[in-house]
Amino acid sequence: MTTTALTTSLPADWRDFFALTKPRVMRSVVFTGLCGMIAAPVSLPPALAFTAVLCIAMAAGAAGALNQWYEADIDAMMRRTASRPLAAGRMDRQAALHFGVGLGVASVLIMGLATNLLAAALLAGSILFYVLIYTVWLKRITPQNIVIGGAAGAFPPLIGWVAATGQVDLLPVLMFTFIFLWTPPHSWALALRIRDDYAAGTVPMMPVVASARSTRLQMLGYAVLMAIVAVAPWPLGLTGAFYGMTALIGSMIFLAINIRVVTDAAPMPKDMRSEKLLFLYSIGYMLVTFAALALDRTVFA
Known part of the structure; x- marks a missing residue:
């Protein structure tokens, strides 16, 4: 077929x-x-x-x-x-x-x-x-x-x-880095849930070639770096408090869900609820963070 x-x-x-x-x-x-x-x-x-x-x-x-x-x-x-x-x-x-x-x-x-x-x-x-x-x-x-x-x-x-x-400036470079670091936990949350599908397609996604725990720990590592970069424009004076607080709260929730994924008791739970929650939240988190950036630089400037 x-x-x-x-x-x-x-x-x-x-x-x-x-x-x-x-x-x-x-x-x-x-x-x-x-x-x-x-x-x-x-x-x-x-x-x-x-x-x-x-x-x-x-x-x-x-x-x-x-x-x-x-x-x-x-x-x-x-x-x-x-x-x-x-x-x-x-x-x-x-x-x-x-x-x-x-x-x-x-x-x-x-x-x-x-x-x-x-x-x-x-x-x-x-x-x-x-x-x-x-x-x-x-x-x-x-x-x-x-x-x-x-x-x-x-x-x-x-x-x-x-x-x-x-021209290229520091703020958009930080936003570039933010998405770059956001991508692994976002993508691997999905890949953990459809690991068998990637294996059938012979795609060496991380959950296919490494253990679920190793993948989850790497996701958390990238999430920590991502959170730092997401909040960085605020202390650097590139954005105001509106963006800073939005990014801080959103990133803390992102990290909390990542920790829940890592501490999941089963090595490959069938329902994958934590991974599903992380995947869905990560999309909204990224969009809200960028919306806050646009509003902070215009409405709240």
Whole structure:
């Protein structure tokens, strides 16, 4: 059945092309990019700001499409991803490749014309990092794939800031680092719950190649570093108390859930309630932290 799915393609419609862009991931990327732009000390005209955010969305969609093009074989072996357009045989691989490349090139060119070359270069770098470094190189060969590859998802707030200012500053670098350190505990919380799925797809995610306890301890280590970086803009004078208290409280809750994950009595509990709670909370925590950043730098400035 897997071979048929990968070799027989049915006519794709617009929903399949939309699914290629990984819309749920795109929403988070667009939001953090927008918050980075709002937090910047320079405001873009509304039309240019919209264009820049659209370019970030297009770049995220391009990366998602090229990721699925390259990983169609893995996706077909995993229950979680078997219904994706390429894995399910609803789309021709060539069409997905052309769509991803075209969307990526267009996003970079438009960003360069609408804002500045540095923002366009960072946008191009984020696409290439996700596709070449994470998808092609790291994902199939090392359990550190999501650690290093997580940098790709950390680019949007930096790109949003640079689109507005034309330069790199400490605050967006800290936000980049925040997402970079947030990614392992967020991703491994899910990977622990679907370990068998990753094993079936021969993906060496950390829970597949290491014990559950080792994975959980590493998650906690990254969470501690993430919490420090999340709160750092406040004592450094880059943000005010509104952001600082929001980040502090949110990070303490994040750490508390991580500790609960580590202290779970069973080595691989069947219900994985703690891991599920951490995965779901981590999404809201990241979005609330970035919303607080945008509000602190504008409303509460």
